[in-house]
Amino acid sequence: MSDIDTRTLMSVSGRPPRARRSMKLSLSDIMLRIVAAIGILFLLLPTLISIVVAFGPSRFPVFPPEGLTLKWFTSIDPSYGDAALTSVILAAWTAVISIAVGVPASFGLARWGRGANILQTLARAPMQVPYVVIGVMMLQFFVLITKTTGVPFVGTIRGLVIAHCVVAVPYVIGAVYPTACLLNTSLDDAAYGLGASRLYTFFRVVLPSLKGSIIAGTVFAFLVSFDDVPITLFLVGSNVQTLPVKLFADTEFSFTPELFAVSTLATVVTCILVLVLTKRVGTQRMSGASS
Amino acid sequence: MSSTRGAPSRAIRKPRNPFRVYLIPLFVLQFATFLVPLVLFFRMAFFKNQGPGLVDYDHATFEYLGLIFVDPYYQQVVLDTVIFGLLVTVFTLLLGFPIAYCIARAGRFKETLLIVVIVTSFTSVIIKVLGWKILLGASGPINSILQVLGIADEPLRLVNNLFGAVVGTVHAVLPLIVLLLVPVVERVPVRLEEAAAGLGARRFTTYWSVVLPAARIGLVSGGLVAFAYAMGSFTTPALLGGKTTLILPILIRQQAMTTINYPMSAALSITLVVIVAIVTVVGLSVGSGQRARMKGDQ
């Protein structure tokens, strides 16, 4: 029965339209809303608490803090700065390479035709493997490669970039492939017909049309790399330490306000990046690609 | 009409897909840096461990995979991992569906709420873990509230155990599941709910018998994502679970980094990947079976 049918029937029957009942909140409605409100609070609370705690003066982190101070921010150990720099360089390389590989692949998959679904599943297979497993396997692999070629991979940016790309490329495909599927075939056909080569068409027609999702994919790849602990954990070395792994190691063995200050700074940067991006590409594209 | 009839007809040829060139970098990368390392690593599980970090490739063995099946220690770890995964899945869906429902039907607040969820989904695991350590700590806000309310006489142990690990992991996976479920709820037509209300159904009945069944396929796939995520999660349980939460990812790291028994670590990895794969396949077939049944209903 269509919407209109229902309403007509109700008004004919002379009773007050039942649809109005949904305006009045029933007990289950209220319950549902409470659960949802708790849920949102649940999502935000730990992060907010950490940020507040970072401003507390006590040597031992507590909530609520007994005052406000910036001293933990000003006295951050320079090793965190080094780790943060490493993380940024690593994430930037990962993003660049993942985009360079993932964007053409997304377009190729979108245009593939029959069998594209199987290929797409294969392309995203690394997402199905727990990151710890990827971390251990890359460690083994790098050791083996170094043994045969002499080129070091463990404890180098090079090794970390390769390992991160394994998991970041599927994220790029997740962001770009759906948009590439919406890109009409006649668009590239039109370019070919006007004399443009495949390469020219890819760079001058396809890429500009996918701009939004490419930006989203770049940020996804960047953040996947920037936040990773379980893969990086196995591959860092004495000279190369990333921020999340350093924080992880420190959190495992100590509990200092400094950790909160550093995490707060990192989170603020991430949040700004995500907010700007969401503003740019819209909530739909952001939520579609992250899972 | 045409003067050159009977032009030599060329042999039928099978054109190669011109788009394969776009996929070459991807599959080269995945072959060299994913498939090969994965196979090499899994292969270790079938050879003998020869002291820390050494594998004897001359002696093949099923010892390590076999141990996981027969040794009560490993059986317990596998069982704990599955229980952990199930707990996380159940609580994620219980919290995630109402949130997704409210966001999907939130009207003008929808965008704002979505942004909150998106931002939390990208927030680093470490700051969340630190927050939970404060919240769940012996002198933390939650224990204080419980004591003030008289629910608990002394601080409850909420962190560095399974509880802490589950809470933290639910928190980590929840945004992803909400983002996955919002479009699912959006596809349930409001009209269905109005029709149910028009037929005199109470709100609870409407949710239970109209909204949930319509969103069933989405819930199944959301549950699968949550389960796979939980089974593979490492950072949060490692930091919030304490020494008592021994699940597969943590044991895999232990075997690889502390004990340095690579064959065992590989055998545990195979177990983990296989469990996740089995659950995914079973879940997907249940999901598609329901889809077929719903089609039949129409």
Added chain:
Amino acid sequence: MSYAKSFLELQTVRKEYAGRPAVSGFDLTVRKGEFVSFLGPSGCGKTTTVRMIAGYIQPTSGRIVLDGQDVTEMPPQRRNMGMVFQDYALFPHLTVQKNVEFGLRVRKMTSAKRAAIAKEMLALVGLADAADLQTSQLSGGMQQRVAIARALAIDPELLLLDEPFSALDAKTRESLRQEVLRIHSETGITTILVTHDQSEAFELSDRVVLMNSGEIEQVATPRELYRSPATQFASDFIGRSVKLPAMKVEQADAGGIAAFMTKSGSKVWATEHTPSEGTDVVLAIRPETLEIVDANDAESSSATRTMTNTWAGVIRDRLFFGPSEEVNVYVEDLGVELPVSKETRAGTGDWSKGQAVRVLLNAHDVLVIPAHADSALSRAER
């Protein structure tokens, strides 16, 4: 058909998908400056054919010759053809002018030259003022004009229009047709239009290629196609007709009029030349060629013509459409109901149900279709 010079030649072009022919044995010669339409129902292979001409699809066998050069293996990039798509296919990230300039930019033309050509082309399609707009700001009809300007900007050998009007509303479609007609007469460019709409094909083209199930049914001028469909499919697809299986019983006389015997045993006069006596044919009668008169007036009316078929009938019902109406007359002799289409004019509405009338049909208006040439349609049904 003899044309001065063949410009585009398709020689037994065939396309198979997984062993099934989508286009089989397509032979066609198009002369320079001609406007040819590929007309047919969806899935008849018309789009496949035009895409083979443009080079997007490689034929399985056969040759495509353009201006004396075999282009069968040539990629679309090098064919220099202007293709216009159903969904416009304008580049969303470029302005109107940049869209038109795209093909020129590929050809590495200087920006001044590009701008001049783009200006000229946009003026040609009546969009001189829209150069700096984003394509998303334009209506569907305007977007298609930009697409035509873009296709023409590269000075193509051929203009290929693939269902260019079907995404547009009726009014826009009509005005854009006029535009295309004007552009064709101004530029004189050889044009191929793919369409499923016969009025579109008739209005625009010099010749129509009627296609069905991957094969050519008939190639003819619109008038020929309408007036003398070569196959049953052609008579079914083009316009409307009532069909009567019949057999030739008398050869044509000096006036070219032969006699046919229908299954019901009545004689029908028709102009026709080829088949010999005893040949099975199908006679097709179009509603607008019939005329009805009062049963009593028949004598006076038929007296003024020679060889006019006259049948007695009874009016079954009437359908009023506005500019025209249709009167359904049951003709006992033929055993069929004939729809008679009439323009609405003063004094023409005085027919009533059950009234006895006479139906008149000029022998020249009877379409005679060889029964064996039923080709693709009945093959598909079998």
